[in-house]
Amino acid sequence: MSDFFSILTSLNTEQIRRQIEECRVCDVERVLLKGFVDDDELPILFSPAAGLMLEEMARRSAALTLRRFGRVIQLYAPLYLSNECTNRCRYCGFAGDLDIPRMTLTPKRAISEGDILHRQGFRHILLVSGESPRHVSMDYLLEVVRGLSGKFASISIELYPMEKEEYQRLAEAGVDGIALYQETYNQVRYLEVHPPGPKRDFRRRLAAIEKGGEAGFRSLGVGALLGLTNWRLDAFILALHSRYLMRRFWQSRIAASFPRIREAAGHYTPDYPISDADFVQMICAMRLILPDAELVMSTRESAALRDNLIGLGITRMSAGSRTNPGGYGASPESGGQFEVEDSRTPAEVARAIASKGFEPVFKDFDRAFIR
Numbered sequence: 001m002s003d004f005f006s007i008l009t010s011l012n013t014e015q016i017r018r019q020i021e022e023c024r025v026c027d028v029e030r031v032l033l034k035g036f037v038d039d040d041e042l043p044i045l046f047s048p049a050a051g052l053m054l055e056e057m058a059r060r061s062a063a064l065t066l067r068r069f070g071r072v073i074q075l076y077a078p079l080y081l082s083n084e085c086t087n088r089c090r091y092c093g094f095a096g097d098l099d100i101p102r103m104t105l106t107p108k109r110a111i112s113e114g115d116i117l118h119r120q121g122f123r124h125i126l127l128v129s130g131e132s133p134r135h136v137s138m139d140y141l142l143e144v145v146r147g148l149s150g151k152f153a154s155i156s157i158e159l160y161p162m163e164k165e166e167y168q169r170l171a172e173a174g175v176d177g178i179a180l181y182q183e184t185y186n187q188v189r190y191l192e193v194h195p196p197g198p199k200r201d202f203r204r205r206l207a208a209i210e211k212g213g214e215a216g217f218r219s220l221g222v223g224a225l226l227g228l229t230n231w232r233l234d235a236f237i238l239a240l241h242s243r244y245l246m247r248r249f250w251q252s253r254i255a256a257s258f259p260r261i262r263e264a265a266g267h268y269t270p271d272y273p274i275s276d277a278d279f280v281q282m283i284c285a286m287r288l289i290l291p292d293a294e295l296v297m298s299t300r301e302s303a304a305l306r307d308n309l310i311g312l313g314i315t316r317m318s319a320g321s322r323t324n325p326g327g328y329g330a331s332p333e334s335g336g337q338f339e340v341e342d343s344r345t346p347a348e349v350a351r352a353i354a355s356k357g358f359e360p361v362f363k364d365f366d367r368a369f370i371r
C-alpha cells in the first residue's frame, strides 16, 4: 500500500486552491444535502462559500457529533517530560536556539507529576517532550511509562518520530496512543519554519504516524499548526490524511488537532492568522468529513471559545495544562512551550462542560480492553 507521502505529492495543490476559492454556495448546499462528503468534494467545505453557510454547517456538525459520541467530552492532560530540543522550529518556545531554562524530569519526578494529575482526576495523559533522544531516550521513556501505567487508563505520546520497533516497545510498556502533527503539509513552507535539524525531514515526520499505526496504537493523532500557511488548504490535506489513516488503520481511532499558534519565547507572529469564524468553520467541516474521528482542542484556545464549542464537534479537551516540565509540581523552574489561554483548573473546566449539559469524562478506555 502506498504511503500518504505519495498521495500528497500526487495532489495538484494549485488546482485544489482554485477549487476552494471558486466554490459556490450551491456546491456547498449540494454536499450538505447529500449527507456524505466524497474525497473529491472535501475542498468544498473549507471554501469561503461554505463560510457563508456556517450556521447550517454548525447545526449539522452538532447533530452528527451527538449521534456518534453522545453528550460527552473526554478530558486529558499533557505531562511535559523535557524542554530540551535539537530543533529550532521558528514558532516554538522550546526551540534549541532560545535562551530558556531547560529541564528534563527524572523518571521519579515525571511519575510524581503523574501523581498530581491522577489526584486531579485525570486517567488519560499525554507525554510530551522536545526532540532530544539524548535526554529522552528509549530506556528513559520505558521507565517513565512503566511507572505511570498502573495509574492511568490511557497513556499517549507526543514525542519525536520513531521507528515501528520503538513504538512497539513503548506499546508493550503501556503506551496506547500517539500524536504527531505535521504542522503544515505545504513542503515549501515546512522548510521555511524548520531550520536545519532532524525535524526538517518532512517525509520522515509524515511516515512516523503510519509506523505508529503499524505498531498497533489504538489512537493515532494528526494535526496542523494553524497560522503557518493558508488554513483552507492545510485543513483540507489534514482531512484527507485523517481519512487515509482511517482506511488503512481501521482498528485505530483517528484524532485530529488544529492548534493555533500562541505567544511563546521567540515571539513568533503567525504569517497567516486564522479568525475565530474560520476556525469554527474548519471544526464543522472536519466533523462533517470525519464523523467518527476525535476532534481535539487544547488550552491554547480561550475559555470562552472552548465553552462555546462544546457540542459543536470537539470531543476531547485538555484541561489545567502546564507546558513546562515540572509545571504541576511546587517548583516550575523551566521554560514553557507556549502560553495557555484557558488557565482554568480541571475542576472548573469539568463544571463548565457539565453546565452545557455534557458529561466531562476522565476515563473512557482501559488498557485491559486490548490485552
Ligand code: SF4
Binding pocket: 085, 086, 087, 088, 089, 092, 093, 094, 095, 096, 129, 130, 131, 199
Ligand atoms: S516544535 Fe517540537 S521539535 Fe520543534 S522546537 Fe518545539 S519541541 Fe522542538
